[in-house]
Amino acid sequence: MAKNKITPPKTVAIYIHWPFCLSLCPYCDFNSHVKENVNHHDWKKALILELEHYSKIIGARKVTSIFFGGGTPSLMEADTVAKIIETIEKYFSLVKDVEITLEANPTSSESKTLSSFSKAGINRVSLGVQALDDESLILLGRKHNTEEAKRAIKLASDSFERFSFDLIYARPKQTKTMWEKELKEATRLARGHLSVYQLIIEPGTPFYLSQARGLITLPNESLSVALFQMTQEILESVNLPSYEVSNHAAVGEYCKQNMTYWHYGDYIGIGPGAHGRITLNGNIYATRQHRAPEMWLKRTEMAGHATQTFVPLDEEEIINEIILMGLRTKAGVDASNFYLRTGRNLKEAVNVEALNRLKEGNFLTSDQKGIRTTMAGLLRLNSVIKELVSF
Ligand SMILES: C[S@@+](CC[C@H](N)C(=O)[O-])C[C@H]1O[C@@H](n2cnc3c(N)ncnc32)[C@H](O)[C@@H]1O
Ligand code: SF4
Numbered sequence: 001m002a003k004n005k006i007t008p009p010k011t012v013a014i015y016i017h018w019p020f021c022l023s024l025c026p027y028c029d030f031n032s033h034v035k036e037n038v039n040h041h042d043w044k045k046a047l048i049l050e051l052e053h054y055s056k057i058i059g060a061r062k063v064t065s066i067f068f069g070g071g072t073p074s075l076m077e078a079d080t081v082a083k084i085i086e087t088i089e090k091y092f093s094l095v096k097d098v099e100i101t102l103e104a105n106p107t108s109s110e111s112k113t114l115s116s117f118s119k120a121g122i123n124r125v126s127l128g129v130q131a132l133d134d135e136s137l138i139l140l141g142r143k144h145n146t147e148e149a150k151r152a153i154k155l156a157s158d159s160f161e162r163f164s165f166d167l168i169y170a171r172p173k174q175t176k177t178m179w180e181k182e183l184k185e186a187t188r189l190a191r192g193h194l195s196v197y198q199l200i201i202e203p204g205t206p207f208y209l210s211q212a213r214g215l216i217t218l219p220n221e222s223l224s225v226a227l228f229q230m231t232q233e234i235l236e237s238v239n240l241p242s243y244e245v246s247n248h249a250a251v252g253e254y255c256k257q258n259m260t261y262w263h264y265g266d267y268i269g270i271g272p273g274a275h276g277r278i279t280l281n282g283n284i285y286a287t288r289q290h291r292a293p294e295m296w297l298k299r300t301e302m303a304g305h306a307t308q309t310f311v312p313l314d315e316e317e318i319i320n321e322i323i324l325m326g327l328r329t330k331a332g333v334d335a336s337n338f339y340l341r342t343g344r345n346l347k348e349a350v351n352v353e354a355l356n357r358l359k360e361g362n363f364l365t366s367d368q369k370g371i372r373t374t375m376a377g378l379l380r381l382n383s384v385i386k387e388l389v390s391f
Contacts, residue, residue: 006284006341011095011266012278014065015269019032020071026141027199027206032070038075044079050305051091052091052304057280058268058280063095065257065260068101069103073104078120081102100124101123106148114156122160124161124164149165165195168197171219180230192240192253193250194240196248197246263337264325268287272306286309288307288309291308326338327384330372331370333346346370351388371388
């Protein structure tokens with residue numbers, strides 16, 4: 001497909017990846033590694049070098065959000081976090097209400113450092129609680145128990161105006177009664193934002209092997225659907241409706257960083273394996289940094305960055321990504337934003353027959369403003385998207 005010239009957005013989000021963890025969880029396929037004696041000085045220097053490299057490519061833009069993700073970025077030294085934020089302030093301008101999030105694990109030792117991150121400039125934390133049930137935390141291979149998770153939530157709520165925590169449901173052996181109790185407990189502890197992910201068995205993980213050997217069994221489809229619907233109902237009843245398939249928040253508490261991804265804004269990815277989307281010279285580029293931590297460090301020390309991919313996306317790829325991301329959200333794919341990012345009308349860019357069929361089946365709604373998924377559509381999101389962009 002021929003491609004229209006695309007104007008770069010005036011704002012950008014920045015993601016920084018810290019790849020190290022204390023131990024590996026059996027369900028996780030993120031870029032996470034266990035390493036003793038991390039040389040924090042070298043890592044700080046390299047992360048700053050890569051940031052400087054991208055700042056030269058991007059030029060002056062307003063930063064709306066910064067996200068330290070992992071791995072376990074609460075294992076970073078607070079000084080590294082502070083220096084990275086200072087570097088971003090030096091090369092870019094920050095919007096007044098910039099959101100600066102750090103993902104943190106709730107073990108007691110990591111919780112102790114939460115206030116030092118607040119002093120370093122972090123203004124929002126996202127805690128990896130995962131479950132409020134000790135047996136499930138052991139099954140998930142977590143290093144914390146329920147009491148530690150609750151203490152970490154209390155500390156986060158004392159140190160930060162904004163915080164969120166993550167839960168994983170549809171776990172092996174989980175019943176509706178168990179999840180209802182846990183979720184209601186979560187609503188008493190949450191403030192403004194909660195992320196609730198359905199457990200995905202990722203190929204190559206220990207859980208994948210255990211499932212193949214019949215050692216763990218996930219809830220069947222009808223139980224998974226019931227757990228999803230219960231999640232929507234309980235969280236809606238306490239003013240935490242979903243604004244994306246796995247994310248729930250009160251109005252004004254949406255995670256800005258994630259909103260940038262889902263609404264297809266520009267973002268820079270720094271650190272091992274980090275991805276980015278950057279609009280330059282009328283193109284949208286997909287970027288990816290070298291994934292292996294030691295190789296990333298070596299290359300960044302030598303060349304100032306460890307970029308492995310920097311390729312312009314073609315129009316079809318851009319359209320598919322915008323639809324894939326947008327339909328995950330309650331707001332859906334916004335027609336005017338779609339036009340800005342592609343130069344094309346949304347309704348002309350999708351399969352109109354499929355759109356009408358999906359609307360008749362009550363999987364989608366659409367009007368002048370854009371296209372949105374219904375609850376039934378959210379439950380079959382992958383097949384809805386596939387149909388909508390197939391020609
Ligand atoms: C990559 S983790 C990083 C946060 C932190 N290291 C932790 O584990 O708490 C981000 C979130 O992704 C979610 N997650 C990771 N793997 C998952 C899986 N296989 N299925 C569902 N959720 C998953 C977890 O809720 C986790 O908090
Ligand atoms: S879930 Fe979090 S702590 Fe566990 S291995 Fe993945 S990134 Fe590390």
